[in-house]
Amino acid sequence: MARKKIDESRRDFLKTVGVVASASASLTIAPEARARQALATLGPGEVPVTLTINGRRHQLNVEPRVTLLDAMRTRLEITGQKRVCDRGACGACTVIIEGRTYYSCSMLAIEAQGKNIRTVDGLANGSTLHPVQQAFCDNDGLMCGFCTPGFVMATVALLEKNPNPTPEQAKRALDGNLCRCGTNIGVLKAALAVKGGARG
Amino acid sequence: MKTFSYVNATNEKEAVAALSPSTRDGHGDALAAARSGHQPSKVPIAGGMDLLGLMKDYIVSPDRVVSIKGLDQTIASGDGGLRIGAAVKIADLAEHAAARKMYPALVTAAEGVGTPQIRNMGTVGGNIMQRPRCWYFRNEEFNCLKKGGSRCFAVDGENQFHAIFGDGPCHIVHPSSLAVPVIAYGGRFRVAGPNGAREIDAGEFFQMPNANLYGENVLQPNEIVTHVILPAPGQRSASYEVRFKQSHDWPLAAASVNLVMSGSTVKSARIVMGAVAPIPWRVQAAERMLAGKTITEGVATDVANAAVAGARPMTGNQYKIQIARTAVKRAVLAAGRA
Numbered sequence: 216m217a218r219k220k221i222d223e224s225r226r227d228f229l230k231t232v233g234v235v236a237s238a239s240a241s242l243t244i245a246p247e248a249r250a251r252q253a254l255a256t257l258g259p260g261e262v263p264v265t266l267t268i269n270g271r272r273h274q275l276n277v278e279p280r281v282t283l284l285d286a287m288r289t290r291l292e293i294t295g296q297k298r299v300c301d302r303g304a305c306g307a308c309t310v311i312i313e314g315r316t317y318y319s320c321s322m323l324a325i326e327a328q329g330k331n332i333r334t335v336d337g338l339a340n341g342s343t344l345h346p347v348q349q350a351f352c353d354n355d356g357l358m359c360g361f362c363t364p365g366f367v368m369a370t371v372a373l374l375e376k377n378p379n380p381t382p383e384q385a386k387r388a389l390d391g392n393l394c395r396c397g398t399n400i401g402v403l404k405a406a407l408a409v410k411g412g413a414r415g
Numbered sequence: 416m417k418t419f420s421y422v423n424a425t426n427e428k429e430a431v432a433a434l435s436p437s438t439r440d441g442h443g444d445a446l447a448a449a450r451s452g453h454q455p456s457k458v459p460i461a462g463g464m465d466l467l468g469l470m471k472d473y474i475v476s477p478d479r480v481v482s483i484k485g486l487d488q489t490i491a492s493g494d495g496g497l498r499i500g501a502a503v504k505i506a507d508l509a510e511h512a513a514a515r516k517m518y519p520a521l522v523t524a525a526e527g528v529g530t531p532q533i534r535n536m537g538t539v540g541g542n543i544m545q546r547p548r549c550w551y552f553r554n555e556e557f558n559c560l561k562k563g564g565s566r567c568f569a570v571d572g573e574n575q576f577h578a579i580f581g582d583g584p585c586h587i588v589h590p591s592s593l594a595v596p597v598i599a600y601g602g603r604f605r606v607a608g609p610n611g612a613r614e615i616d617a618g619e620f621f622q623m624p625n626a627n628l629y630g631e632n633v634l635q636p637n638e639i640v641t642h643v644i645l646p647a648p649g650q651r652s653a654s655y656e657v658r659f660k661q662s663h664d665w666p667l668a669a670a671s672v673n674l675v676m677s678g679s680t681v682k683s684a685r686i687v688m689g690a691v692a693p694i695p696w697r698v699q700a701a702e703r704m705l706a707g708k709t710i711t712e713g714v715a716t717d718v719a720n721a722a723v724a725g726a727r728p729m730t731g732n733q734y735k736i737q738i739a740r741t742a743v744k745r746a747v748l749a750a751g752r753a
């Protein structure tokens with residue numbers, strides 16, 4: 216298993232190197248493309264991207280293929296949201312955009328521009344936890360903690376939309392997040408415990 | 416993921432232009448390229464839920480990705496039905512008041528898709544156009560028939576989630592939950608391409624592997640789906656999905672039923688099964704059995720038996736026959752109660 220992982224990343228690396236070599240070749244079509252149509256073609260090299268995360272604007276240069284999650288974690292040191300499956304199948308990377316939950320691993324950074332992106336890093340007020348974070352602590356809502364930032368954001372999104380959810384509504388809203396440690400019961404308890412206190 | 420250049424198309428004209436092959440791509444016959452197993456070099460991205468996964472796994476490696484988030488994002492009424500923009504988010508469809516009232520079979524399917532995050536990100540167009548979930552297809556190491564190789568690994572391999580209808584040579588099940596009710600409602604897709612727009616009956620949009628091994632439908636690489644057009648629904652309709660897990664997964668089998676009624680008697684019916692064949696699987700023999708009947712448990716059982724009568728399971732998916740049968744029966748009964 217571990218060995219396969221290493222092989223895979225080495226292969227990816229080799230591929231990436233190959234691609235960089237051919238990227239310069241594909242750049243030569245740019246003048247022709249410009250003549251044919253006015254639409255801007257960005258990349259494949261790095262392009263300037265502006266992201267608004269937890270109310271702060273960040274300017275960075277990334278290739279169009281970089282996901283929002285990787286841009287946050289590897290370029291901006293905003294590491295609250297975790298990278299687990301990287302395939303939209305676990306929820307560890309969940310962010311809130313315009314009141315809704317998104318998997319930041321399955322969204323390109325370039326497409327996240329102009330939006331107000333919220334992560335777990337922006338929840339606490341100084342050393343005072345957000346009521347949802349506090350409720351997770353009080354209700355045994357975490358063990359290893361890897362899924363927790365995603366669950367916390369999904370819970371915040373739920374409670375901001377529906378401050379007094381029924382257990383059924385809470386279950387459905389937290390359906391997009393998985394926990395390997397089995398904290399789900401505690402998470403549900405936490406979500407219901409902050410009833411009415413979400414805006415804290 | 417391989418590097419690519421990115422174009423943000425703000426409307427369908429720009430999208431089609433940005434997807435059209437340039438002279439450098441050979442003779443510009445992107446269709447021929449796609450038909451021979453070569454992936455098109457330019458692909459649209461809507462929500463990205465499916466496409467980014469395909470690209471991370473090197474199943475699709477385009478040179479250019481064209482954002483089509485600028486396509487129509489509205490749901491409008493017209494001709495007694497609804498016209499749903501391809502860029503409408505699945506979550507917005509699920510919450511749309513008129514859609515809920517008119518097309519319960521579609522809304523049930525939309526509510527069941529994946530997870531809340533997937534419904535918030537995924538679009539109606541992307542859902543229809545998503546690629547198969549066959550694990551051999553999704554794994555770069557398996558150069559199967561569908562990717563231009565010489566064999567289908569599912570035949571002798573792990574096929575518990577594969578097709579029970581269709582006889583190959585590729586045994587995928589079509590992954591779109593929304594396509595199933597769209598066909599049950601007699602919907603059409605509006606498609607835009609270099610020669611303008613056309614409408615295609617949803618029932619004729621999807622193609623079996625013997626007609627199109629490398630793709631799943633008639634869309635050409637420089638065409639895009641812009642709208643799903645639904646005619647007025649029958650008086651009663653419903654969907655029923657059977658799932659292994661309640662979220663994070665596709666249905667094991669699904670059925671959508673749309674009934675035109677005359678009082679409490681069925682005048683005509685459409686029954687479509689999902690996750691059982693390489694395309695949404697319409698069962699006309701079962702539809703005919705419903706005509707002229709009032710819906711009872713016995714009628715629903717007979718119809719469900721007829722729906723799965725021609726099933727030919729693989730080595731590991733015999734159980735899906737009973738599940739598909741149950742889905743049809745429960746969808747018929749739910750429509751009867753609706």
Ligand SMILES: Cc1cc2nc3c(=O)[nH]c(=O)nc-3n(C[C@H](O)[C@H](O)[C@H](O)COP(=O)(O)OP(=O)(O)OC[C@H]3O[C@@H](n4cnc5c(N)ncnc54)[C@H](O)[C@@H]3O)c2cc1C
Nearest residue numbers: 461462463464465466529537538540541542544592640665
């Ligand atoms: C864990 C998980 C569970 C899931 N469960 C379900 C489920 O139960 N039921 C279900 O139906 N789906 C399910 N899905 C799939 C999900 O619904 C789709 O990935 C999503 O709907 C795709 O929409 P998108 O807008 O993100 O498409 P994208 O990823 O942007 O595009 C998908 C494909 O369609 C093409 N495309 C997109 N829009 C258009 C258009 N307008 N015209 C032409 N081509 C286009 C793209 O080029 C790409 O090839 C699940 C996915 C995951 C990860």
Ligand code: SF4
Nearest residue numbers: 549551559567585586
């Ligand atoms: S079912 Fe189709 S996609 Fe899957 S291995 Fe067989 S040929 Fe490939």
Ligand code: FES
Nearest residue numbers: 299301305306320
């Ligand atoms: S890391 Fe994004 S859903 Fe798993």
Ligand code: FES
Nearest residue numbers: 358359394395396
């Ligand atoms: S607390 Fe460990 S994965 Fe959820």
